[in-house]
Amino acid sequence: MSVSTAALDPSVCAPLPVLGQDVTVPLVTGGEVTYAALDYAASAPALQRVWDDVAAYAPYYGSVHRGAGYLSQLSTDLFENSRRTVAEFLGCRPEDQVVFTRSTTDSLNLLATAIPANCQVFVYETEHHASLLPWRNAQVTYLDAPRTPGQAVATLERALADRDPYGPALVCVTGASNVTGELWPVKELAAAAHAHGARIVLDAAQLAPHHPVDIAELDVDWVAFSGHKLYAPFGSGVLAGRADWLRAADPYLAGGGASRKVARRADGGVEVDWHTTAARHEAGSPNVIGVYSIASACKALTEAGFDNLVAREQELVSRVREGLAEVPEVQVLSLFGDDAPRVGVISFVVRGWNSSHFAAALSAEYGIGLRDGLFCAHPLVRTLLGSDPQDPGECGAPEAEPGERSLNAIRVSFGAGTPDEHIDRFLRAVTELVREGAQWKYRTEDGRCVPDRGEAPQV
Numbered sequence: 001m002s003v004s005t006a007a008l009d010p011s012v013c014a015p016l017p018v019l020g021q022d023v024t025v026p027l028v029t030g031g032e033v034t035y036a037a038l039d040y041a042a043s044a045p046a047l048q049r050v051w052d053d054v055a056a057y058a059p060y061y062g063s064v065h066r067g068a069g070y071l072s073q074l075s076t077d078l079f080e081n082s083r084r085t086v087a088e089f090l091g092c093r094p095e096d097q098v099v100f101t102r103s104t105t106d107s108l109n110l111l112a113t114a115i116p117a118n119c120q121v122f123v124y125e126t127e128h129h130a131s132l133l134p135w136r137n138a139q140v141t142y143l144d145a146p147r148t149p150g151q152a153v154a155t156l157e158r159a160l161a162d163r164d165p166y167g168p169a170l171v172c173v174t175g176a177s178n179v180t181g182e183l184w185p186v187k188e189l190a191a192a193a194h195a196h197g198a199r200i201v202l203d204a205a206q207l208a209p210h211h212p213v214d215i216a217e218l219d220v221d222w223v224a225f226s227g228h229k230l231y232a233p234f235g236s237g238v239l240a241g242r243a244d245w246l247r248a249a250d251p252y253l254a255g256g257g258a259s260r261k262v263a264r265r266a267d268g269g270v271e272v273d274w275h276t277t278a279a280r281h282e283a284g285s286p287n288v289i290g291v292y293s294i295a296s297a298c299k300a301l302t303e304a305g306f307d308n309l310v311a312r313e314q315e316l317v318s319r320v321r322e323g324l325a326e327v328p329e330v331q332v333l334s335l336f337g338d339d340a341p342r343v344g345v346i347s348f349v350v351r352g353w354n355s356s357h358f359a360a361a362l363s364a365e366y367g368i369g370l371r372d373g374l375f376c377a378h379p380l381v382r383t384l385l386g387s388d389p390q391d392p393g394e395c396g397a398p399e400a401e402p403g404e405r406s407l408n409a410i411r412v413s414f415g416a417g418t419p420d421e422h423i424d425r426f427l428r429a430v431t432e433l434v435r436e437g438a439q440w441k442y443r444t445e446d447g448r449c450v451p452d453r454g455e456a457p458q459v
Contacts, residue, residue: 013305013309015416015417016047016417018231021045022034033366036422037417038368038369038370038412038413038414039371040209041178041413047297047416050233050293050297060075061075061288064285082291082294083098083278085298086298087240089213089302090208090213090214091216091217095243096215096241097246097277099281100237100287103236104225105130108130108201108203108224109134111134112136112138114249115135116168116245118167119139119167119169120140120167121139123140123173124145125144125145126377129377130376135172146335147335152189156189157192157195160196165196165197169196169199171189171201172203173186173202176207176342178345179347179381179409179411180345180347181206181317181344182341183342199221201221202220204224206345207225208229209230209416210313213225220241222241223241224238224239224240230298231301255284258281258283259274309416312416313414313416316420317344319423320414320426323430324427327431329350329434330348330434333384344415345411347375347411347412348411350433353433355372355409356448357438361433364440364442364451368422371413372408373408373409381408387407440452
């Protein structure tokens with residue numbers, strides 16, 4: 001997978017309107033500033049278009065599939081039309097199913113319950129925990145972090161060649177790293193998996209908001225992603241792809257909606273006829289508004305022109321990388337090297353700074369919101385930092401005091417709603433903090449670095 005912007009003009013695409021773009025936050029040094037949301041990789045701000053669509057629908061909210069009233073029928077149509085919109089957005093094949101879940105994590109856990117018995121799962125240590133951890137009932141082979149896309153493919157091919165060729169196998173891989181933003185060779189990995197009789201699921205949580213995803217073109221078996229990273233509010237996600245394993249598996253949840261018919265047996269038990277459609281894994285009352293918000297986001301990104309959105313984001317990626325390169329104390333983390341294509345997710349460390357201290361100063365003194373920690377990808381970040389796998393450190397809970405070296409990193413992430421000013425402010429703040437130091441004193445409280453409100457600012 002590659003990103004090409006040579007024929008595109010980023011200037012034709014302005015930032016998309018998002019919620020919160022006019023919110024102001026207080027600075028510890030006094031006054032207020034417009035909040036710079038640069039933590040898109042955790043949760044992207046909702047598009048204004050999505051919020052408006054949800055607000056317009058809200059008065060017509062009703063139960064789906066089982067209601068006779070007009071609002072229930074309207075909501076059912078909206079729910080199923082949203083499924084078709086998502087299928088089109090992902091380039092699904094005619095026989096694919098789109099199952100609505102709570103998140104990427106939920107989607108991959110659902111798939112983990114649907115894999116056949118004795119399935120072998122192959123997953124890189126570089127994965128987000130949502131992809132790394134769900135396979136508890138399978139035989140799992142963890143693959144070492146590759147240092148080039150070609151090495152990623154070669155590593156997978158060797159592992160698959162050594163497996164039992166007669167049993168089911170599944171490869172799980174990210175499309176874009178939630179730590180480095182680097183794009184993975186998904187199409188090549190899919191070809192390698194299929195050549196060895198394995199299937200592949202794509203964790204597109206960080207890819208889908210930044211780059212078109214086409215299941216048929218990539219030739220992957222499943223795709224999982226979350227609405228809250230795709231500029232949609234509320235807790236909904238998607239698992240889309242091949243139906244056979246999903247149809248053969250027990251329902252993810254047992255309950256209403258997943259069952260077509262339930263009857264008492266003569267022996268006193270219960271006989272259940274389960275759905276074979278996506279409804280099989282959607283028991284209970286679904287999050288209709290969350291589902292609709294995902295579909296609205298899919299439409300908004302498509303109508304805005306995804307190629308132009310990609311082009312503008314690539315310009316921002318170049319500006320951030322070039323700006324950070326001018327600060328010698330900053331080390332940008334990378335698996336595949338400086339020339340690797342990537343989305344708007346960049347992690348780094350600053351020599352002489354505890355990462356939590358640096359992130360706290362960006363927030364308190366500049367109104368910039370980003371993230372520090374291990375980003376729910378502990379093995380990958382520790383590999384990139386060259387630390388021992390047994391070293392301490394947790395997601396979002398660094399224990400080092402301000403000024404001490406930490407085993408965590410800082411992540412800046414951005415996307416379709418990011419104004420130029422947020423990028424400019426971030427780069428200026430990094431330069432000033434490194435050269436001049438923080439203006440305020442900080443302390444560790446409940447595992448987080450925070451401004452010490454009882455101390456006067458440093459001079």
